[in-house]
Amino acid sequence: MDNQIQQQSCINLIAEAIFVCEFHDIVGNAIVYCYPEDELKKDFDQIQDFVIPKDELCGKLIITEFRQHYYVLGLPILLRNKEKEKIYSREKYIFNICIMVRKEQYLSRKFWYQEITRKLAFFFTSLEIETHFIYKNDKKIISEKIQNLYQSLNSEKECLLEYNEEQYVFIKYIDSIKPQGVEDNIIEIKDYLVPLPLFSNLLYIYIYNLFNQIISIASKALDGVLEQFDSELYKVFKEVNGEKCVKKISRELNKDLQKLKICLKNLYYHNMIKFVDIFRLNNHYQVTAKIHDFMQNQQLQQTCIRYILVNPERKIDPSEIIYLYLQFQKQKSVQDIVLENRLRFEKINLVQFVHFGIIHELIERVHLYILANREIDLFNEINIQNLINEEEYKTSKKPNHMKHNSNQNLISIKNAEFKDFVRKNAPLDQILVEFQISEELFRSIQDISNIQLIYR
Incomplete structure (x- = not known):
């Protein structure tokens, strides 16, 4: 050297x-x-x-x-x-x-170097x-681009490479963008988590225009290259709405789950998304010690108010926001808290109120787990239909006894998978997402399967 x-x-x-x-x-x-x-x-x-x-x-x-x-x-x-x-x-x-x-x-x-190499x-x-x-x-163009890349990355930790108005790429070293609470930029993305966009819809338009400018030129000969680049990030980001979980996005895009998680990590490390849990009225949360910092941080209080108000012209005192966050306790559901504070919640977007609390760690989820005293068979002939494509069975020409045998095999497989999740102490959210069944259906078959649920 x-x-x-x-x-x-x-x-x-x-x-x-x-x-x-x-x-x-x-x-x-x-x-x-x-x-x-x-x-x-x-x-x-x-x-x-x-x-x-x-x-x-x-x-x-x-x-x-x-x-x-x-x-x-x-x-x-x-x-x-x-x-x-x-x-x-x-x-x-x-x-x-x-x-x-x-x-x-x-x-x-590792992740940053791999993504930058692709870019x-x-x-x-x-x-x-x-x-x-x-x-x-x-040599003039080659040396200019390579020297600029080397010198800018090592001195400024970022670099803009451009050839004309339509061909450019911006690179930023993620050491300067370290998400709060994440050591060494490592995050495990669970299938049941929900990616939440941190920008308005205007950013979708901007990213769409930016990516289309670049992709329109390169798409002619990038068959093996485009797979994990900005075009894919755009497709994924377009599906991020704070409602769909990771598994659902994977199904709707027909995209491999691990490749989807790579895209989501990229968006997360650049502070474009955060992860929250699936919002339900019967979810339980509890307030954290960070509420004390929130009480002293007037700027964050005002940010919260702007984010959660249904009508920006209406006013709400920060003390009311603090009071509502303090209501979150392990034994109370979101619905319980709303019913006890109806008038206060009239001004507030409930979902955004909860999401803001999760993002800033003012509240944390209290998950529901399955407690079983014996081996459990969750699925039977009735509820297994929720995992079977009904149209496929309507058009099937197989004899009825063959369909029955097929059902029995599927029931056996799904019950074995379910038992494995229970043994691994998986939260109920993960189980519902994995088997594509609603919580209402799950609760309706609890008694049959002798299942107890506990919050912890």
Whole structure:
């Protein structure tokens, strides 16, 4: 490594080096440009088969160990000639934008480095499609972009890469955006949690226009690349309304649950969403110790009032808001509290009142759990129909006895799954979401199944 990297490595550079590589028509795998220029070129043979891999691995994120203390991240791109436009002499072209980072730095921010690698691949691919600047080895553009990226990230922790008004990408290091209460930016997203947008609908329009500008250019040749980029974030963000849980969004978008969670993490880490629980009137909450800070924070009180008022022209005293939050106790449901304070709640949007309390940790959910004294069979011939596509059974030509056997098999499977959730001490919210049954239905079959519920 050159002196610049050696002197700065002790301060944990965001990127130790950034380089562009390609499969060259004559020399094969080669580095097009690297910044800072160091000894990486002579060691390139150690990683060349990983950063410029076989065709089937293009469009996939690849992380390679390098020189014992580093990782190299890249997402190789494969472009092909069009029928009427012969740009590449070998009919196809493979290139990659790679980031070299110290192991400890990468391990502390895995998610961020992976997402930024994808985003850079998206940007440089859209630019390459239009200008062919990497294939033509336009050193001026390449060096300008790579140097700007390296210097801005390591000095400012953010960078704006742009080519014209329609081709740009903004990158920000998430170390400066650490969600409250989350250690090392790690969050476990449960299937039954509800993502809540933190911005107005105007942001949807802005994001839609912004993404469409970029995607309209790149969509021509990004078949394997667009899968986990901004276009997907937009589709997911559009479904976030504070009502649908993660599992429901996954079903409606027909999107793999784990990929959806990656998108939601991205939105969460950039403070575009928070997670709340499914709102029901019979939910139980209890006030937390943070209510004392809220009592002293007049600015947060006014923010709360602006957020929860049904009519902004009506007035409400902060003391009333504090009083209502203090009513949340383990043994009381939301409905109980509303009935006891009808006049106060006339001015307030109840759902937003609860959500504000959860987001700012003024209240916390008291979950409902199943307490069973014996093995429980929740599903039977009647309630199993809630898990079966009725239209499929209406149009089925199978004999009745075959349908009955099919039902019995499904009942057996679902009861085994249900028992497993009970043994794992899963909250009722998780069970209802997993089996797609309403709480009303669940409560109606409690007595049959000898189930007791407890709040804790």
